[in-house]
Amino acid sequence: MGFFKKIWNWIDDRSGISETIMPLAKHLVPPASKWSYVFGSATLFCFILQVATGIGLSLLYQPSSQNAYHSLEYITNQAFLGNVLRGIHYFGASGMILFVGIHMIRVYITASYKFPREMNWISGVILLFLTIAMGFTGQLLRWDANGVWSSVVAAEQLSRVPIIGTYIADVLLGGQAIGEHTLNRFFSYHVFIIPAMMFILVGFHLFLVFRNGISEPPKPGRLVDPKTYRKWYQHLLAKKGVPFWPNAAWRDALFGAVVVICIVGLAIFFGAPKLTQPPDPSIITTTPSPDWYMIPIFALFALMPPKIESYIIVIGPLVTIFALLALPFLSNSGERSPLRRPWAVFGTFLVLIFVFSLLYIGLKAPWSPKFDTKPIYKQIKTNNPDMEKGMVLFYKKGCQYCHQIKGHGGMKGPDLTLIGRTWDKNQLKVQIINGNKNMPAYGSILTKDELNQLVNYLAALR
Amino acid sequence: MKQEKEISESRRNFLMKFSLGLGGIAALLAGIPILGALFQPLIKKGEQKWRVVGKLTDFAKGETQLIKFRNAEEDAWAGVSAKSAGWLRHKENGEFECFSANCTHLGCPVRWEKDAELFMCPCHGGVYYKDGTVAAGPPPKSLTQYSVRVNKGNVEVKTAPIPLTKITA
Numbered sequence: 001m002g003f004f005k006k007i008w009n010w011i012d013d014r015s016g017i018s019e020t021i022m023p024l025a026k027h028l029v030p031p032a033s034k035w036s037y038v039f040g041s042a043t044l045f046c047f048i049l050q051v052a053t054g055i056g057l058s059l060l061y062q063p064s065s066q067n068a069y070h071s072l073e074y075i076t077n078q079a080f081l082g083n084v085l086r087g088i089h090y091f092g093a094s095g096m097i098l099f100v101g102i103h104m105i106r107v108y109i110t111a112s113y114k115f116p117r118e119m120n121w122i123s124g125v126i127l128l129f130l131t132i133a134m135g136f137t138g139q140l141l142r143w144d145a146n147g148v149w150s151s152v153v154a155a156e157q158l159s160r161v162p163i164i165g166t167y168i169a170d171v172l173l174g175g176q177a178i179g180e181h182t183l184n185r186f187f188s189y190h191v192f193i194i195p196a197m198m199f200i201l202v203g204f205h206l207f208l209v210f211r212n213g214i215s216e217p218p219k220p221g222r223l224v225d226p227k228t229y230r231k232w233y234q235h236l237l238a239k240k241g242v243p244f245w246p247n248a249a250w251r252d253a254l255f256g257a258v259v260v261i262c263i264v265g266l267a268i269f270f271g272a273p274k275l276t277q278p279p280d281p282s283i284i285t286t287t288p289s290p291d292w293y294m295i296p297i298f299a300l301f302a303l304m305p306p307k308i309e310s311y312i313i314v315i316g317p318l319v320t321i322f323a324l325l326a327l328p329f330l331s332n333s334g335e336r337s338p339l340r341r342p343w344a345v346f347g348t349f350l351v352l353i354f355v356f357s358l359l360y361i362g363l364k365a366p367w368s369p370k371f372d373t374k375p376i377y378k379q380i381k382t383n384n385p386d387m388e389k390g391m392v393l394f395y396k397k398g399c400q401y402c403h404q405i406k407g408h409g410g411m412k413g414p415d416l417t418l419i420g421r422t423w424d425k426n427q428l429k430v431q432i433i434n435g436n437k438n439m440p441a442y443g444s445i446l447t448k449d450e451l452n453q454l455v456n457y458l459a460a461l462r
Numbered sequence: 463m464k465q466e467k468e469i470s471e472s473r474r475n476f477l478m479k480f481s482l483g484l485g486g487i488a489a490l491l492a493g494i495p496i497l498g499a500l501f502q503p504l505i506k507k508g509e510q511k512w513r514v515v516g517k518l519t520d521f522a523k524g525e526t527q528l529i530k531f532r533n534a535e536e537d538a539w540a541g542v543s544a545k546s547a548g549w550l551r552h553k554e555n556g557e558f559e560c561f562s563a564n565c566t567h568l569g570c571p572v573r574w575e576k577d578a579e580l581f582m583c584p585c586h587g588g589v590y591y592k593d594g595t596v597a598a599g600p601p602p603k604s605l606t607q608y609s610v611r612v613n614k615g616n617v618e619v620k621t622a623p624i625p626l627t628k629i630t631a
Contacts, residue, residue, distance in 0.1 A: 064539055064541075065539065065540045065541050065543040065544070066538070066539045066540060066541030066542075066543070067541070143543075148543065149569070149570055149571070149585075152564065152568075152569035152570070152624060153568045153569055153570065153585075155569065155624065155626065156567075156568045156569040156626060156627060157568070159626035159627060159628065160627070160628065160629045161629070162629055165626070165628065165629070166626050166628075167504055169626055170503040170504060170623075171500065171501060171503055171504060173503070173624075174502070174503050175503045175508070175535065176503070176507065176508075176534075176623030176624065177533045177534065177535065177544070177546065177621075177623055177624050178533075178543050178544070178624070179533060179535035179537075179540040179543060179544045180535055180537045180539050180540035180543075180544065181502070181503065182543060183543070278542055279541070279542060279543045280542035280543065280545050281543065281545055281546055281547060281563075281571070282530040282531075282542075282545040282546055282547035282563075283547075283571075284528065284547050284563050284571035284572070284573050285573060286571060286584070287584040287585075288570050288571075288584070288585055289585075298585075301567075301568060301585075301586055301600070302585075302586035302587065302600065304600075306599075306600040306601075306602060309600060309602075310602060310627070310628075310629045310630075310631065311629065313629075314629060367586055367587040367599075368584055368585065368586070368587055369582045369583075369584065369587060369589075371573075371582075371584065396577040396578065397577060397578045398575050398577070398578030398580055398582065401575075401582065402587075412587050435597065435598065436598075437598065438587075438598050438599065439598050440580055440589050440591065440597035440598050441597065444591075445578065445579045445580070
């Protein structure tokens with residue numbers, strides 16, 4: 001026996017590595033657990049990547065309200081491969097959110113949450129929300145203008161909680177206003193508190209994967225019966241099971257490696273998200289917008305009827321969490337195949353369409369005034385001085401921030417390119433003077449002459 | 463010497479409660495200061511302060527101007543994060559009004575559009591009139607106001623917490 005082999009044998013004997021790990025690695029899994037099973041492990045690989053790159057970033061980051069932004073500039077522009085490191089952490093976060101979503105959808109449409117894996121689902125749901133919390137607190141740690149305003153928006157949401165809302169918001173921000181404690185708090189949430197919970201829950205989640213076994217691919221008509229399932233599953237493993245390592249695990253390893261390589265590739269190619277303005281809440285010419293995975297929620301806030309919005313902000317998340325946690329208690333037996341559970345598949349489609357529609361419209365943000373629109377009177381030339389005056393007013397009075405004419409302007413209100421065809425001067429006047437729910441009343445803002453000039457211009461658009 | 467298993471049921475009970483109880487007390491003692499750190503913002507609330515934002519003559523009648531001041535936190539390590547903005551309006555009758563820059567919808571910074579005489583929010587399209595009342599969009603209430611006073615020829619604004627909107631607003 002070689003010298004090194006001897007050393008290894010000694011270490012292995014005294015530490016029990018093989019004795020503990022090998023049975024786990026070699027444990028039997030159902031046959032045919034193929035490519036649809038790689039998303040959970042891909043999430044785990046992303047998580048490990050996030051921990052590792054997060055540690056790397058923590059070596060360069062200054063967690064204080066005063067210095068965080070400067071250290072971000074340092075990491076991005078000066079540190080060796082700092083921009084790539086930031087990029088990996090950013091795309092790793094995106095990957096983790098993506099795969100946690102796909103993993104959850106896979107588990108849901110194949111009903112893997114049914115007996116005896118209810119606790120796998122429950123711990124997974126908590127991990128989903130912790131992952132989102134990590135995404136939110138992480139983008140905020142850039143501590144640029146977006147970071148500052150993200151923390152304010154979060155505090156505003158929490159303040160909607162009845163009675164204790166203001167207190168929760170103050171605890172979140174570390175005070176009644178943005179200040180010296182705010183960034184440290186979010187650093188602590190993002191680097192210590194939430195990761196600690198995640199380590200525990202990821203460990204528990206994996207332990208449950210071993211304890212309850214990987215769910216076998218569903219077959220239409222093969223029902224889950226809690227009375228007999230465990231025995232049947234053990235029998236299946238004994239008869240047809242294959243060792244996890246390497247028969248099944250090679251797919252996880254391959255997919256995980258491709259995911260990590262892609263993330264690094266994206267980081268090299270695109271780099272980290274650009275920093276916005278410094279974290280100075282008195283800089284008001286900023287347009288706060290969260291990272292893409294928060295956009296659907298951000299969009300929802302713009303689209304909800306204002307009357308019920310405050311209630312939805314509080315009740316919505318509670319109902320969502322409750323419904324997800326309740327799922328395995330509502331149905332823990334019976335059919336697992338998506339072919340026999342069309343409503344589950346249909347429901348998943350609806351949720352996906354909902355989320356992606358919100359993401360799509362959120363990226364366009366048609367509800368936001370388009371402050372950077374180019375003045376229409378500089379885009380379209382006219383020889384008619386009356387029209388010219390109307391155009392100037394159309395821009396200066398803010399109309400153009402929300403209305404388009406010939407492709408110039410915002411999208412909040414209707415396009416007015418051809419408004420003169422359908423609206424007469426009187427209708428236009430009434431609308432401009434009185435406004436409505438989504439448009440300010442300009443009655444006290446415009447002089448009579450200005451109103452006439454504006455109306456003459458709009459009525460001529462045909 | 464007695465065998466371990468022979469200890470009486472009541473003694474086992476006592477040892478169990480003793481261990482858990484003592485462990486609990488130890489955890490509690492160590493935990494209180496930790497919770498103290500977590501809830502620090504509720505325990506130690508700073509006082510709000512008056513800040514000079516300019517001379518009386520800096521603000522023309524009928525104009526709305528951006529003012530910047532440091533919020534109630536004094537420590538240098540807050541950096542620029544401790545700055546606040548407000549919109550100071552010198553009304554025609556010589557009185558002042560100072561609006562918080564935070565939209566009442568979700569707190570984003572509203573900007574004053576001078577020609578349009580409107581405050582507009584970039585986030586979700588909230589719009590307010592020059593007196594701070596809602597003109598359009600999702601905001602549930604008027605812009606919050608800071609206290610303003612004129613002191614020895616200076617205009618002073620009193621710092622305030624970030625205006626948080628309640629569910630009933």
